[in-house]
Amino acid sequence: MGDPRYIVLFGACLTQFTVIGMLFSFGLFLPSFEAELGWSRTFLSTCTALAFLVMGVLAMPGGRLSDALGPRIVLACTGTLYGIGFVLMSQVTxxxxxxxxxxxxxxxGLSSHDVVTLSTIARWFPRRRGIMSGVVKVGTAVGQIALPPVAALLIVAYGWRAALLMLGITASVLLLIAALSMQRPPAPAAGTSSIITGASFAEARRGAGARVFWTLCATQFLFFPALMSVPLHLAVHGMDLGMTQTLAATMLSVIGAASIAGRLIMGALVDRIGGKMAYTICLLVLLVSLAALILTTAHGGLFVVVAVYGFGHGALFVVVSPTVAEYFGMRAHGAIFGTVLFFGTLGGSVGPILTGWVFDSFGSYTPAFITLALSAAIAIVLVRTLPRPEVAVLDP
Incomplete structure (x- = not known):
């Protein structure tokens, strides 16, 4: 039998690969919904925003259920239902x-893919949380690279309804395999001091670490709309600029490829330079890419901008869990991390709707991209106010 830590790592990577790869692929179906059913991008964006909101609301109880029942049961249930969702989507009228x-x-399905997998990995790898979080999120990047082109080919070959049906069945199978690979750490590992020390949830919200807690929540709220809106609308934005559907799908794969570098580099760096500096670097990269996205219409230049965005996109998904552990320890990591994610999904639920509404109203994504860039700039200012971690950590 292999090392159980790496079996769990495989399950976490496969979960990320499937859930986010499928979510990225949905953007390729927007023109089909528009053409056949006459649905606006505002409405289609509202659907994904609703899913993000549900993800945020359920992330906190999802983390608690994982602590109580183990990650395997939670991910098996949510993963199977996620795939069924895409199967049913193929029949909508x-x-x-x-x-x-x-x-x-x-x-x-979205509610458990981050909080359960990353919290489980943080417990299995207490000394390498940053880099192992990065490895897990590489699974996300590989899904972003692999699944959109597959979805595009299936749409061309079989039509959008059959494509959704096939993708949904495949997703359920893959996520069930991933769930069966997950398990809680054995009791000795769970009892080490690196896991049980830190602030309680109440101390994080109201005690000496409250300023850090609410700063992290506000930061997540500000930058998450860009991470949710750009991938959803990027492919159709490319098609608006004259790209073919396949070429537009390739941009999503570029995000995934570039994000691998962001996840691995920042995953390694966050353990060395700390969460505050890691957040700052990631947000600066995001801001630069959003500003360039506003100004770029040439296809070649857009691919360069998308690569820069992909680096920041991937890196930002890596820094949150280790930073929460750095400031608050592991005593209530799931609850604190889940709450920070909740605030991100609040912002993430607004972003896609705003972006779709802007396009429907003005025929351009430019005002939405400007708003997303301004939000990223404010997030940088907030991050720079964070104190040194030893000031905020509350060990009992």
């Missing part, structure tokens, strides 16, 4: 049907 699917099944 009314807007309410799509809203219900995203507000239940897709939201449930």
């Amino acid at each position: 009314a807007q309410l049907q799509l809203l219900v699917i995203f507000g239940t099944l897709i939201g449930l």
Whole structure:
């Protein structure tokens, strides 16, 4: 038998690969929904925003359920339902049907993919949380690279409904395999001081670490809309600029490829330079890419901008969990991390709707991209106010 830590790592990577790869692929279906059913991008963005909101609401209880029941049961249930959601999506004929699917099944699948996998990995690898979080999120990047082109080919070959059906069945199978690979650390590992020390959830919210806690929540709220809106609208934005569907799908793969570097480099650096500096670097990269996205219309230049964005996109998903552990320890990591993610999904639920509404209203994504860039700039200012970690950590 192999080392159980790396079996768990495999399960976490496969979960990320499937859940986020499928989510990225959904943007390729927007033109089909528009052409066949006449649904606006505002409505389609509202569906994904609803899923993000459900993800945030369920992230906190999802982390607690994982602590109580173990990651295997939680991920098996939510992963199977996520795949079923895409299967049912292939049969929709009314807007309410799509809203219900995203507000239940897709939201449930998204709710556990980060908080359960990354919290479990943080417990299995207490001395290498940053780099191992980066490795797990490489699974996300590989999904972003691999699945959108597959989805594009399936749409061309079989039509969008059959493509969703095949992708949904495949997702359920992969996520069940991933869930069966997950397990809690054995009792000795769970009892080490590196895992049980730190602030309680109440101390994080109201005690000496409250300023750090709410700063992290506000920062997540500000930058997360860009991480949710750009991937959803990027492919159709490229098609608006004259790209073919396949070429536009390639931009999503570029995000995934560039994010591998961001995840691994920042995953290694966050353990050395600390969360505050890591956040600053990631947000600066994001801000530069969003500013360039506003100004770029040439296809070649857009691919360069997308690569820069992909680095920042991937890196930002890596720094949150280790930074929470750095400031608050592991005593209530799941609850604190889940709450920070919740605030991110609040912002993430607004971003796609705003972006779709801007396009429907003005025929351009430029005002939305400007708003996302300003939010990233404010997030940088907030991060720079964070204290040194030893000031905020509350060891009992």
